[in-house]
Amino acid sequence: MIVIRTEQMNVFKKTALLSFEDEMVEHLAKFSPPLYKVVGEEQMRKVIQLGMSQAAKYGFTYRGPIRLYLELMLLFGSYFDTDPQYPWAAEIFINQESGAQMQRAKFLYEKALDYQEKVVGPDDGYLLEALKKNILFLRHPLSVTPENYLQDILKEIAQIYPQKTSYVGIKGLEAIIRKGIEGAQRQRLGSMRGMTVVIILMFVLGHGCGGDPIYSWIIKILNDKDITEREGKIQDLEKHLLSWLEYRLSVH
Secondary structure: OOOOOHHHHHHHHHHHHHHHHHHHHHHHHHHOHHHHHHHOHHHHHHHHHHHHHHHHHOOOOOHHHHHHHHHHHHHHOOOHHHOOOOHHHHHHHHOHHHOOHHHHHHHHHHHHHHHHHHHHOHHHHHHHHHHHHHHHHHHOOOOOOOOOHHHHHHHHHHHHOHHHHHHHHHHHHHHHHHHHHHHHHHOOOOOHHHHHHHHHHHHHHOOOHHHOHHHHHHHHHHOOOOOOOHHHHHHHHHHHHHHHHHHHHHOO
16 A cells, blocks of 8 residues: 655645646746736746635635636736725625636636726727826826815726726725725825825726735835835836836837
8 A cells, every 4th residue: 555645745735836836927928928027937926826825715726717816916916806996806706606616717707808898998999098098197297186186086087097987986996096095194105196196006006006916116115215205205106107007008
């Protein structure tokens, strides 16, 4: 009788996980070449490790559902599962009636396709136009007021990306705006410009972008002790955000 020791089993599991990780690195490099080029292999492995851990929480243990989960992270941000912009994801994950993991993966895939059609648009047309409008918005003086900030920024976002506004709904946008305001204040970036930059970051990159390994440049700026003044960090975040938006436009 063959006896497999615990140590041997652990080595086998570790080898299998590393093999799957290698496979996903290669897959995601092909799935989103522009993003992979910026993120790089080392950081993408951190994304994959985070995604595998998060997917497991929802009972995703098969290769296909895990791969889909990782793809959705690249599309919507690593924390799309709790993002108020994408409530359908949380509903599918949490709702026990959604079925087993393959069925839930199917629902997620269908929702992602629906989003691509209605929000990203044919040949990414809606998205590209929104990227251009985001750049123009950030390069011009703010047309928002302290007295009516929530409504003013909501109106600006609706003009920047009407398709996403319609899809997400006012409730979802208000939630992301409030998260942005809270996040900016927590990071001591609570000026109108600071709040606006953080809100646009969350709107474009996902509500958890401040801790997302896909966008490690945000984490570096927020933790940079050499930038001591609030406006310095806001300007640095804005500069990098503009660079990212311009890069996405250039590689389409």
